[in-house]
Amino acid sequence: MADAANVSGVLAHYESIDGTRRAIETLREAGFDDLEVFSPVMCPELEEALGIYSSPVRRWALIGGITGFTTANLLTIGTSLAYPLIGQGKPIISWPPFIVIMFELTILYTGLFAMFSWMVHAHRPKLKLSPAYRAVFSVDRWGIFVPVDARDRDRALEKVRETEAVEVEA
């Protein structure tokens, strides 16, 4: 095909999650580990198939929480000491009300960290899309891209043909 030219690899289209999963397994057995798999929907099965079991995002979330909590502490206590004014005999540093602030800031920072960490780890934001990306992948097709150079190309093609690919670009 026309645009297959600028793809240095093999791109296969699939119409179901299971098909894709099976294809991935086949390809990985054949030693093609560095696959790029496109999916219109969120499907954990494929992650397993690709051997992705964990994401660092959770650690970032934790760190964010800690940061927020510390900030809240410093903010509430620090400002109260900056100009100590007594109201209704409450201590200058009175924890119960401060806990509300701490709670809120903890949540806030966790959220922000989670958000930005997933983007960082997914190498987003990006304006330029991968050459292997096809618009149908955002509609109802799954895609597997096997980046191979000319030498392995035929072997890859033949492996791909074994799978349930509905369309193959090479």
Place this chain on the structure above:
Amino acid sequence: MSESSDTQAPRPEEEPSTGTSRRTFLKILGLSGAGATAAACRPAPPHIDQKLIPYLVQPEGITPGTNTLYASLLAEAGPEPLGIHAWVRDGRVLNLEGNPDFPLNADSMSALGLSTLQDLYDPDRIPGPRQKRGGDFQEAAWKDGIQALGKAVKDGDVVLLTGTGTGTRDRFAAEWAKAVGARHVRYDTFDYAALRRAHEIAFGRAEIPTYAVDQADRIVTFGADFLATWLEPVTLGRRFAHARDIEKGRHARFTFVGPRLSLTGSNADDWLPARPGTSGPVALAVAHVVAQKKGGSRGLELQGALATYTPEWAADRTGVAADKIQKLGEEIAAAERPVALPPGPESQGADATDACLAVALLNYAAGAIGTTVQFGVGPRRGQGATLAEMKTLIADMKNGKVRTLIVAGPNPAFTLPASAGFAEALGQVPTVVSLNSHMDETTAAAGWILPGSHELESWGDAEVLPGAWALGQPVMQPVFDTRQREDILMQAADAAGIKADFGAQDFAGYLENAWQEKHRASGSSQRFDEWWFDTKRQGGRWEAAPGKAASVGLSRTVTSHSFSGGANAPARGKFDLVVYPGSYLYDGRGANRGWMQEIPDPITKCVWGSWVEMHPDTARPLGLENGDEVEVTSESGKVRAPVYLYPGIRKDAVGIQIGQGHTHYGRNAAGRGVSPLDLLPDTVDGATGSLAYAGVAVQLTATGRKAPLAKLQGSDLDYGREVSEIMGVEEARKAIGEHQVDLTELVEAAWDSDPMSPYRWGMTVDLNACTGCGACVAGCYAENNLAVVGEERCAGGREMSWIRIERYFEATADGGFQTTHLAEMCQQCGDAPCEPVCPVYAAYHNPEGLNVQVYNRCVGTRYCSNNCPYKQRRFNWFSYDFPYPLNLQLNPDVTVRDKGVMEKCTFCVQRIDRAKVQAKEKGRLVQDGDFQTACQAACPTRAITFGNLKDPTSRVSRIAKGARSYHVLEELNTRPAVTYLRDVTHAELAQET
């Protein structure tokens, strides 16, 4: 130099502004307190903001930015002469306090007295000479005015109408009238002719005795509202509080006889609701009983004369049960030093003299004459023309016997009943010249207005006690282009070419001459100028006041005197009309003073209007509720006003207050409310010819409309919520007897104030002493730049007053009620709910225990107000303006609050601050007596005490630990710094459930 500066050039020690023109020292504002003239966060007017205008010559004894006190006299403020200290800063009078040396009101004030400030700075004052051309007044020059007046004087048939007085001003008026061949008529709204006449009949002394209420152990008034409007309210109020000082073991039982519980009545233990104009017969019957029971020589003298006037005789005439009269009589007979006070205007009918005479006899029978009722030592009071005499004047005016009428003070066109026809008569007089400072009804009918200065801008004096003289000196340059009244008259005489020798160029000189005589008479060793200087400093000379009362005997003729049976009962379907002078408006002179309109009436708690008081049991069957408009009709006229349900009035009577219903007199007064004087026929007391206010029957018809009635009190009952507390007198005596003051723990908890601070400011309010007169509220208005917001906003609950007097009814066992007046300001809680909720620390607890409100930090969340159980915080819904010259009265020490800011009482923190600075200079802490809060300074009965709760030696810390002390809403544990002392009554209270 402005016109004003060519009035009498004063001496440094009197006048802070030698040589500078008025405009100039107004600008000195810029120097001291631009803060006061400009609202928070709003730029001040440029001339104040951008320039610094110094004195030309700084008068000695004046320190810009500090208050200078001047002793002076208020003779026309209200019912009584008040000795004052005027607080003057940068040439402006800021505040008034009582003059402690003054023999009458001493260091206390009345609301009316304080509000003269607003009279002085009234934007509606007549700014300069005016001539009526083509129906309305045009600006004119002084010299033309003087010429015109001079010509009129030359033409003759002149009547000079002045108020009554006991001083040199009165003497001058008489002398001037004589010199120019004019007729001098003195007129006051309320003449005490009947009282004088009665004592003339009884004891051959045509004078008003002084009622030593403070000496009494049993008090009964037959209608006199002596705590608000009758004779000398402030003085009598002080005496009354003294007689009922429970802490000293005294508590004279007090009975009120009359159709309507006035402010005085609301302080009484018992109420005998006699029909209007029938307190005389009651007094007779009581005297009868006393004469029987007490016997003694005096009793025997009278038994014969009083034989026929039995309680039964009185009962069916007055509507008071015979047994009650009997009981009262017995109690008086049993008392050691009882006192009976005569009817006041509201209960003076066509037989006023008889009524007063009856009371006089009662006093005689009870042995009060000479002890609690004293002759020859009482306050002097000028006698004005009675209605009868005024009617002759009116007649003369009508049939052209009067060619020129000079009005210098009174406002008869408003204060005389419409039926007397003074207003019409004015029309018949070719030349009417008014020297009044306000555009009142009389002045409005004048052809020339030569505005006289306010008394705070004028010279004057008064003989307050026989031989004791008070001096009134001008405490500031005239605000407007006005002149001392007497000077105008003098100049007019000159213009008329009359060679009258007053011995001086102007009245100031004339007055000084008069005092030179006094100096000679006093035989003082001082040179006159020194003596004169001291006189001005202390505000008068009282050494000559007589010590002991004159002794009097009963005149023979009395025994044969036949008394009237009092006014007749109204026909079926009609009501007795009770017409009474307003506590704040008095005879209407308070009507244009914003404060007097906006401070709620002590009884009804209504503002800015008129109302018809009715008993609920009468109104409800007629389907009338608060605010329903009714038309009140008598033979002489009709008025329309909303109904107000008041359980303190007889079921067959309706009450209307004097004071509203002005057609002129300024923005606050004109066209507001109604005047009951329109309903009065010109019936007079037979013996004296003074107006009969009582004994008028009126008809009531509901118009079916609602009329605005701005009542500020939400509920009349406190539902036993520990807000106002009252206890029986025996219980109180017991408690006080057993009580030990414990000063080991002065403040409940440390954070009430910072442990490191030597201060915890606190206040006590003695509900037993508090009569509810409202002087404290006026004092607060004057000190703290409180805005006057007007009727609609008051009706919306947006009044700005920092103190309010809550009036609650406590049920008594006999189905009646006792009234308590609770002066409530911010309680400065130690554990203040308002503080922690403020998101920006605008409300916080200061180290000295004050709940501070930092106006410029406030963003206006209003959470503090929600969280204040006492609802003592006030919010600036709008930016309220102080139209010139009212802004000149603003206190530079207090920020004027702008819209969107919460404000409240902070115990006059500005005064605390000054006191601390001065104390630090002396190297000590602030002590008792260093300063007073504004409310405390004003209080006539000394019900308010203020001081440092952490100082074991301070009065407040002891009083706060007293037997009767409690905190409002104590169960909330807000630990207020304001402690209340329970009210005490002789009445038997119903069990609160």
Place this chain on the structure above:
Amino acid sequence: MADHWDTEERGLTLADANRDIMRPIMVSSWRYWTLLAFVFALVVWGCIAWAWQIDQGLGVAGYSHPVMWAVYITSFVFWVGIAHSGTLISAILYLFRSGWRTTINRASEAMTIFAVMTAGLFPLIHLGRTWYFYWLIPYPSERFIWPNFKSPLVWDVFAVGTYFTISLLFWYTGMIPDLAAIRDRLRGWKSKVYGLFSVGWQGTVREWSHYRRAYLYMAAIATPLVLSVHSVVSWDFAMGIVPGWHSTIFAPYFVAGAIFSGMAMVITILVPMRWAFGLEDYITDYHLDNMSKLILLTSLIVAYSYAAEYFITYYSADPTEQASLFFRAHGSFQGPFWVMTFCNVIVPATLWFKKVRRSASAAFVVSIFVNIGMFYERYVIIVSSLAHEYEPYSWGFYRPSWVEISIIVGSFAWFFFWFLLFTKALPTISIAEVKEHLAHQGAHEHG
């Protein structure tokens, strides 16, 4: 009637999902624009009223002395309450893996955002000196003065602020794959714009894996957040000593109320929406049924809270408290009180009947009642409590002025204005999640 989302019967495919849900974005009608213009006009009118109030001072509103808080704070609480269901549906139901949220979460999250945006206006409108609102925000200044963190109002600033941020992120994150889909569907500058917001999403499994975690954690933290926010709001009152406010039941009571009103508002919005955009295949009666059940549940909780409030008061034997609650039901504000009771307790009871639950129009009517009822609830709590406090002297009354009414109307317009823009510019249903649902169904068939 299916008791699940019967996609097979309806024969939906992944492509259908894309097409149907994107339709409003692709085509537009004059009706839409007229409606938008009308709503915008109302917003402008509200702004004028506010400007007048700032210029004149708060006096132009109907406040009186005891009643210092009124309809502005009422609306604040009301809108914060509305905001709750969104995150509840998206976060809590997500954690509970309730599939039926799939088609309604996007719209309700959008509603959340706009509701918070509306709610956030009212504290400003209500301030006496709005121009100093920033004093409530902690920022360093030369004065050394900071906000008072002991004040519930400052808690509000943080709670609402956090809630807005988190909801926005959550909403946006969920939308990224859909934005990508739209990007791929469109051409030209529009495509570029959507491409920008879709942060170059191309749905590789690696992206999905991080994305999935992030989304999960946000759901996890949004859940406690959603419960905390209305608790904090309720403490604005519970922390006060005003009788009728000072009650420990407030936090749960308010949270339940919030979800109650929120769900109602979701129905109020979804029913017309699905009619207008023909989304009956996605928002089915089954979904309405579930939402109605939630409304019924929360209505019962709210009813219980009303009862509990009275019981506690009776049991406490505190005269002021009792007087206050008696006044609430029989005083000058009894009208609003009984409206509230009727709308929040009686009307939702009809949802016991499956027929009502399953009928869109019926559910819609009920939801309208609930919205009204919940507005009145806050009104009653705030105004009637303040009007009848400790000091009998300062018992008062309150009636809103034209300014307040204009501003309230304006605020509703403001909310719908944003929502209309949303329906035009963004997928009103989460395409990705719908397709996920369909895809896995497909998978089961195959497997």
Place this chain on the structure above:
Amino acid sequence: MRKATYTTVGSVAAVLLAVAAAWPILHGSSAAAREVPGVPGAARARRATADTGTAGAAGAAAARAAKTSGTPTPASPGWYPQPIGAPIQGHDSLSAAQVAIQLAESATQGPAQPIPFNHHFHTTNLKMSCEYCHTNSRHSEVAIMPPLATCIGCHRIVGTGLAPIDTLRAYWQRQEPVPWVRVYKIAEFVQFKHEPHLRNDLQCQTCHGPVQDMDRVYEFQSDTIPIQSLTMGWCLRCHRQKPQPTDVATEYKLVRQAAIPANPGGTEKPGLYPMAISEQYAAHRAPLDCTTCHY
């Protein structure tokens, strides 16, 4: 392995963020500085060079000198109240060159007055004290502008023929006060009092700057206080320097202790504190309380 990196990076980030958040609180000044447009000192030097040709060079030189020599540092703040008898800051301590700068710029700064009164001449040359004319400063909250009589007192004789003096006399003959233009204007909601400040031995120069070296008085902006003058922070810079009886933490402890009336008869009882402490309190604690200035 990767776990470790994440944790380290994370914790570092956390600390950084937290400190960033806390920075302004711990260093109010740095925050405050942001609120001041420009650094006055620098600006001043620039003006000097710009406006007055030759004096400018000297000015720049002097400015440099000042940097090295006696410019007070916050550690020992020159603007902090000095004991009585100490040379008035800037009067004797300023070098001739610095005086030159002062004069040069004061000639252009500040508003023009109806009469070009020269403080420099009266104080520096004639060695007149400030309080000779501003007599009130120790007795009242306002220092007052001198009454015209005070000026005339000397100038009836002195300075005949000088234009400004004639203007002055003209005012006197017209018996008209001089409408001086206000230089220092404190916000209306601040209740400032001169007397306590002078009684605590503050020099006029502390707030008003080296007036004695000003041809025309302008609003003084101290180099050592990086805050707009006459703002709250500007005041607080002194007030916060005042020795406090206790630091906040212990104060708070005291409050709590005193809340429980421990050991009866002891002085720890609330309210009954040894007057010594109270006096110290009275002397020192007040200046930080809001009610000192706002009511």
